[in-house]
Amino acid sequence: MSCNILAIESSCDETSAAVISDGKILNNIVATQSVHEKYGGVVPELASRAHQQHLVPVVSEALKSSGVDKSALSAVAFTRGPGLMGALLVGVSFAKSFAHALDLPLIEVNHMEAHVLAHFIEKPSPSFPFICLTVSGGHTQLVRVSSHLEMEILGETLDDAVGEAFDKIAKILGLPYPGGPQLDKLAGNGDPDAFTFPLSDMKGLDFSFSGIKTAVLYFLKKNLKEDPDFIARNLEDICASVQQTLIAMLMNKLIRACNESEIREVAIAGGVSANSGLRKALKESAGEQGWKVYLPKLEYCTDNAAMVAMAAHYKYQAGQFCGLDISPLARMKIGNHGKK
Structure with missing residues (x-):
């Protein structure tokens, strides 16, 4: 049976979802938040609201275009931190609810580790x-x-x-x-x-x-x-x-x-x-x-869920899951795992 993971990224101003199957990225759906342009920088509260608006459509599109039904998912992964607290909270809350409803294991991902592991999406690595x-x-x-x-x-x-x-x-x-x-x-x-x-x-x-x-x-x-x-x-x-x-x-x-x-x-x-x-x-x-x-690749440089999915793939193989009591961490360093 295939290992299919839905991954969610919401650390800053990109709302993204991706599906990975047996280590292969099937898609990488990203919704950019143009609302920040007139302010000359990311406004945290507006970012959180935009994530709330974009997350369901983005996840729906990721599942639909991947051809993987939610009933065939093996786990749900999400960015725990670092990032904007409000933005992270939207992604974490959605992932926990989604996983709980389908009785799926959760995988927390460090945003910075995910950036590094983007190099393993495609070869050469x-x-x-x-x-x-x-x-x-x-x-x-x-x-x-x-x-x-x-x-x-x-x-x-x-x-x-x-x-x-x-x-x-x-x-x-x-x-x-x-x-x-x-x-x-x-x-x-x-x-x-x-x-x-x-x-x-x-x-x-x-x-x-x-x-x-x-x-x-x-x-x-x-x-x-x-x-x-x-x-x-x-x-x-x-x-x-x-x-x-x-x-x-x-x-x-x-x-x-x-x-x-x-x-x-x-x-x-x-x-x-x-x-x-x-x-x-x-x-x-x-x-x-x-x-x-x-x-x-340029598409994997900026914030995206494909890199979160790649990190989740290796954590799934290692049996590194987290519980529903997990909370986002705005400041989270590499190696900073398992802390509430």
């Missing part, structure tokens, strides 16, 4: 152990991955995530939401050496991205006093210079982590792994450092 640079709007982590269910954080941001730095700087420049992809697009036509911004270098393998936001802000204020059209005339060069600085911060730590661990299998994951500059830098470093590099 990394060999263990590998280093994964996980970068998103809320997290920046260097993770040593020893198996599908064994991960260790080697370093992480001590303040802002790199995705937040991209988005906040883009907002300062007047770019539309979501700003990160817009900045990346403009950077492609700019001179990355036009302007110089400071590289923060924390001890060990940790990151800090709060300083560059401040540096860019003061840089722009100074130049705008002298030339009100400074941003308009130099927008592409500013974007390219900012992007080069942020990527350099990431790559410096990634190279250090690989050298210290003597691991040459390298992957990236998370929303910022869609950034064209980062992907290019990783490919270039592959030749220089002797790495074997793995880049996820």
Whole structure:
């Protein structure tokens, strides 16, 4: 009998459901929340309400398009955290109710672990152990991955995530939401050496991205006093210079982590792994450092239920289930399981 799992993702502003059968992703249904665009960022309360509106249609479509009837499901998986508490609560509550009604086991999934395991949706996939640079709007982590269910954080941001730095700087420049992809697009036509911004270098393998936001802000204020059209005339060069600085911060730590661990299998994951500059830098470093590099498909970079389903597949095989008394965790680190 096939093992069919319904997976639900609701950690931020993407409502998603997917069905996996014997380790094969059958679909990946995602409903994007456009309501946040006019606010220039995700509004938690509006995200929760949108999840309530989207979840039933998304799950219905996932089951229908997969050809798997709910009576043939083996388990229900959901993102427990990290994420926005209200958004997580919608997904967790739905998963618990759905599983309880059908007397199915529940599987909790760590959102960040799911990003890493997105690399196993399709081949080629990394060999263990590998280093994964996980970068998103809320997290920046260097993770040593020893198996599908064994991960260790080697370093992480001590303040802002790199995705937040991209988005906040883009907002300062007047770019539309979501700003990160817009900045990346403009950077492609700019001179990355036009302007110089400071590289923060924390001890060990940790990151800090709060300083560059401040540096860019003061840089722009100074130049705008002298030339009100400074941003308009130099927008592409500013974007390219900012992007080069942020990527350099990431790559410096990634190279250090690989050298210290003597691991040459390298992957990236998370929303910022869609950034064209980062992907290019990783490919270039592959030749220089002797790495074997793995880049996820763009559809598996941003938040999606397919990656949750993939993680759930391995947890199902290991018999790692949870009870109906499980609650969401807004702050949940890799390895932080079984806590109420």
